[in-house]
Amino acid sequence: MTTLLQVIGLTKQFAEHKVVDAIHFNLEEKTSTALIGPNGAGKTTTLSMLTGLLRPTAGNVKMLGNDLRSNIGFLPQYPQFHPWLTALEFTEMAAKLNGVAAKKAKLEAQKTLEFVGLGDVQHKKIASFSGGMKQRLGISQAIVHKPKLLLLDEPVSALDPVGRREVLDLLKGLQQETTILYSTHILNDAEEMTDQLLFLQNGKLVEQGTLREVRQCFDEQNYVIEFGSEEEAKLFANSSNHVIGCNVYIEIVNEEPTMKMLFQRLSECPYTIRKVERQTASLEEIFMKVAKKA
Amino acid sequence: MRGFNVLLQKEFREAWRSWKFLWIPLVFALLGMSDPLTNYYMMDILNAVGNVPEGFEMLMPELMPLDLIQASIGQFQTIGLLVMMASFVGAISKERANGMATLLYARPISFGAYFLSKFVVMSTICFVSILAGFGASVYYTTILYGTLDVGALLVSFSTYYIWLLFVIAVTLMMSASFKTVIATTCAFTVIFVGQIIDMIIGIFWTISPWKLASYGIAKFRGTIEMSDYWWSLVITLALTIICIGIGIVMMKRNASMTKI
Numbered sequence: 157m158t159t160l161l162q163v164i165g166l167t168k169q170f171a172e173h174k175v176v177d178a179i180h181f182n183l184e185e186k187t188s189t190a191l192i193g194p195n196g197a198g199k200t201t202t203l204s205m206l207t208g209l210l211r212p213t214a215g216n217v218k219m220l221g222n223d224l225r226s227n228i229g230f231l232p233q234y235p236q237f238h239p240w241l242t243a244l245e246f247t248e249m250a251a252k253l254n255g256v257a258a259k260k261a262k263l264e265a266q267k268t269l270e271f272v273g274l275g276d277v278q279h280k281k282i283a284s285f286s287g288g289m290k291q292r293l294g295i296s297q298a299i300v301h302k303p304k305l306l307l308l309d310e311p312v313s314a315l316d317p318v319g320r321r322e323v324l325d326l327l328k329g330l331q332q333e334t335t336i337l338y339s340t341h342i343l344n345d346a347e348e349m350t351d352q353l354l355f356l357q358n359g360k361l362v363e364q365g366t367l368r369e370v371r372q373c374f375d376e377q378n379y380v381i382e383f384g385s386e387e388e389a390k391l392f393a394n395s396s397n398h399v400i401g402c403n404v405y406i407e408i409v410n411e412e413p414t415m416k417m418l419f420q421r422l423s424e425c426p427y428t429i430r431k432v433e434r435q436t437a438s439l440e441e442i443f444m445k446v447a448k449k450a
Numbered sequence: 451m452r453g454f455n456v457l458l459q460k461e462f463r464e465a466w467r468s469w470k471f472l473w474i475p476l477v478f479a480l481l482g483m484s485d486p487l488t489n490y491y492m493m494d495i496l497n498a499v500g501n502v503p504e505g506f507e508m509l510m511p512e513l514m515p516l517d518l519i520q521a522s523i524g525q526f527q528t529i530g531l532l533v534m535m536a537s538f539v540g541a542i543s544k545e546r547a548n549g550m551a552t553l554l555y556a557r558p559i560s561f562g563a564y565f566l567s568k569f570v571v572m573s574t575i576c577f578v579s580i581l582a583g584f585g586a587s588v589y590y591t592t593i594l595y596g597t598l599d600v601g602a603l604l605v606s607f608s609t610y611y612i613w614l615l616f617v618i619a620v621t622l623m624m625s626a627s628f629k630t631v632i633a634t635t636c637a638f639t640v641i642f643v644g645q646i647i648d649m650i651i652g653i654f655w656t657i658s659p660w661k662l663a664s665y666g667i668a669k670f671r672g673t674i675e676m677s678d679y680w681w682s683l684v685i686t687l688a689l690t691i692i693c694i695g696i697g698i699v700m701m702k703r704n705a706s707m708t709k710i
Contacts, residue, residue: 200710203710204706204710209556209705209710210706223558225556228556230553230556232549232552233710234549235552235553236550236552236553236709237550238460238464240463241460241463249460250557252453253453253456253457253554255558294553297553309710
């Protein structure tokens with residue numbers, strides 16, 4: 157994979173307070189990266205520096221082989237539009253400002269609006285749009301010029317479940333064509349649409365890696381075996397296992413016991429086994445662990 | 451100047467759809483027609499209002515057509531400027547505060563292009579407005595008081611327009627530099643307090659942008675030195691250019707103030 161963006165020691169300090177503290181990360185081409193962190197972690201400030209809206213106190217951002225500002229599409233958390241413009245006029249303007257030729261801009265704008273599901277209302281004034289429609293228009297203005305990098309600040313946090321699902325599906329469709337960096341504090345979204353995770357806390361990048369790598373680092377994996385009765389569970393468990401009701405929790409330490417070992421033991425035991433499950437921590441649980449570690 | 455045409459189109463659309471091209475000229479037209487009409491019908495108005503003591507006689511000054519134009523300019527200078535500045539002062543600061551600027555500032559636009567697109571549209575609104583104002587004033591003056599010299603009219607119109615360009619530049623510069631409330635205070639202070647100072651102690655100097663509004667007519671009447679007129683004009687234009695320059699720098703510097 158080719159590295160598209162290099163972020164080197166990016167820092168933003170307001171008075172004495174470091175909002176973003178020397179963060180380093182790379183974005184590979186056509187990958188999706190989630191910038192995760194609680195409110196106030198520095199996610200929006202990081203994105204603002206990447207868009208050029210905020211000047212970093214230190215560090216820099218390099219987009220390999222390209223001018224950064226011409227090659228990004230940006231969607232703020234609460235996009236504000238000029239209400240007297242129509243969706244088509246706004247998207248066309250966005251395309252032209254990003255260097256799309258005037259003749260092509262209208263066609264591209266129409267295609268993009270169709271893609272985000274606003275084709276039918278492209279001639280309506282933005283003032284009459286709902287929150288979900290505005291978010292889709294926000295995506296349309298961000299992608300109309302086919303940017304190499306798409307920066308999205310909490311793209312779905314302000315939407316209802318239906319709008320959230322629609323926008324997430326749209327973004328998944330874009331994953332194949334462009335590199336996406338988006339901030340979120342809704343961890344389910346990150347779990348659903350992420351190649352790389354960046355954990356920000358108090359302005360510091362406390363953990364980064366692919367979902368798999370992060371899981372390997374922080375996931376305490378367990379087997380859970382449900383027996384027919386509490387008594388059977390107690391009889392089966394040894395001193396290192398936990399028993400809760402009919403369930404026995406077997407912790408995997410240094411990759412032991414392996415699946416083979418466990419099944420061998422289970423096949424030899426005379427008890428009723430209702431369910432065997434390998435538990436994986438949710439991203440939310442991992443995030444809590446990362447936060448504690450930091 | 452990347453994106454100038456696109457931004458200009460956007461600004462024109464905004465001004466058009468928010469009716470600024472209609473209501474501001476309308477205000478100026480009303481101001482322009484008020485002086486010739488009220489002066490001409492003053493006695494009738496007083497009689498109609500009543501409460502005029504019997505035998506009361508008022509000697510009305512004999513007004514020349516140019517006096518009426520001067521009076522109309524006086525109206526533009528107070529209510530007209532107030533309306534114009536109030537409707538323009540949030541042009542940059544409000545866009546920053548409500549986050550509308552975010553989607554533009556994050557693009558590879560030139561801040562010079564954005565500032566100038568606003569300046570051009572506002573200048574056009576001002577042009578249409580004073581055209582309406584002068585038009586209304588000239589129409590009623592001609593009907594009620596007699597014809598006006600076209601040369602005098604053109605000179606006073608152009609001179610007043612240059613003064614308005616300075617007012618717009620100051621207003622936009624303040625809008626680019628500060629939040630709306632502070633920008634409003636600063637812009638009004640510079641323009642109106644400047645006028646008051648010029649009115650009170652302006653006798654001590656003859657060259658000033660704040661004198662320009664009245665210099666158009668005065669030039670034609672021959673009551674001022676030509677060099678004072680030209681110097682005031684040059685200084686006003688120079689200050690306008692300086693304000694535009696500072697405005698562009700401040701707009702870029704304050705881009706990070708935009709709400710995200």
